Amino acid sequence: MIRALSSRLGYARSKRDAAQEKLRATELAIGRLATEFRRIENGLRKQQKQLASLRRERDEKTAALVAQREALARQIRFSYAMGRQDYLKIFLNQENPYELARVLTYYGYFNRARAERIEATRQDLARLDVLEGAIDQETTALQGLKQAKEKVRGNLKALLDRRRRVLAKLAKEITRDDQRLARLKQNKDRLEKLITGIRRKLKSFDHHKSFRGLKGELEWPTVGPLLNRFGAKRDPGGMRWQGVRIAARSGRPVRAISRGRVVFADWLRGFGLLLIIDHGDGYMSLYGHNQSLYKQSEDWVESGDIIASVGNSGGNAENSLYFEIRHQGHPQDPAIWCK
Incomplete structure (x- = not known):
């Protein structure tokens, strides 16, 4: 049996x-x-x-x-x-x-x-x-x-x-709350594993201005209302949001929040078409659920460059951009960084 x-x-x-x-x-x-x-x-x-x-x-x-x-x-x-x-x-x-x-x-x-x-x-x-x-x-x-x-x-x-x-x-195939929770945890683990692997391979680079000094001055990567707050509960199992979702129409431009180098541009389960930019000093920004990616790994981008378009990839029902800022791998509240 x-x-x-x-x-x-x-x-x-x-x-x-x-x-x-x-x-x-x-x-x-x-x-x-x-x-x-x-x-x-x-x-x-x-x-x-x-x-x-x-x-x-x-x-x-x-x-x-x-x-x-x-x-x-x-x-x-x-x-x-x-x-x-x-x-x-x-x-x-x-x-x-x-x-x-x-x-x-x-x-x-x-x-x-x-x-x-x-x-x-x-x-x-x-x-x-x-x-x-x-x-x-x-x-x-x-x-x-x-x-x-x-x-x-x-x-x-x-x-x-x-x-x-x-x-x-x-x-x-996913009908119960425990199944949904398990899937969310698996998606979170995949992202953590990806970021850990990226950080190990990162090389330092010269930057015009320290990312740390841009706190509170950054523009949001796309225009639209926030669908969730950073750190809010996202399910009955106690998991919390490590980033924010920005509601926007399909195809709306997604822009880099600051100068940096693209270190990941591919599909990741749970996040769809995902792009990650390294800004130096241990800072990264993540952009998920995109419809299309316009940059590739190793590409350099400047603040305001169009890097992707809003979508619902990763299995989402509605269009939105999932956005994170991390320092040394730890999630930061985007609302503190963006004006």
Whole structure:
């Protein structure tokens, strides 16, 4: 009987691990697609801006061409009114040498102005041809980006549906409070083990300003209300929050609170897509449940750099950012550090 029970427990544990691994693979894929979606949207905005600029220039050149043609038409009419006289006729018809000089000077100016008008018109026509070609190219590129966006959107929807099925399966396997408590403790232990391993491998680096001196001056990593207080109970078993959750819409930027080096950027059970920054002097900041990660391990970041986007990875039902600050591995109250 004991052997049969152990076998069933082992099978159930194996199923849970397989579901968690499926969740990990799915959320990593969602993160990659969300990043690609963001890249395409940025490209779309850039292409639309470029297209609008080209169209404005085309309209300006068209208006200038109309003005050039009208001015040229006036010059031609004036030339016709003068009887299309050449220099010899003008010379023979003038008795006063001063008047002759004045007329010849004006006639030369008039001819140069007409030639310049003709050349300007020719250049405007050539520029319009170039602009029309550029507009066609930008329009084609824009259509391509829109098609790519729709394809990524469809793939993203399919992955989100798959994630919902995985979460529903996991929810059925964790029904009792003691099971939930055990899972929370396991998640906490995994994070502690990860941070301990990171701290052992850390190398010191030069920093412009001690992180310690930034207490009370830091900006929050994203905008939104706090869903819990640091140190508050998070379950009947007595576990307490070691960080805070910040409610925010999916995809909202997550920013580094200070200069530092990324020491972890990957999926961790219970925390989803997690990014950890080492700020020196034993200080770290942690950002969990992200939708996408925009930085990799060993990347350097500055205060305010966008490092991730808000999500619900790690099996969360609602979108939020999980945020911690630690010193020598010990959690600190973010509300004391951030203004």
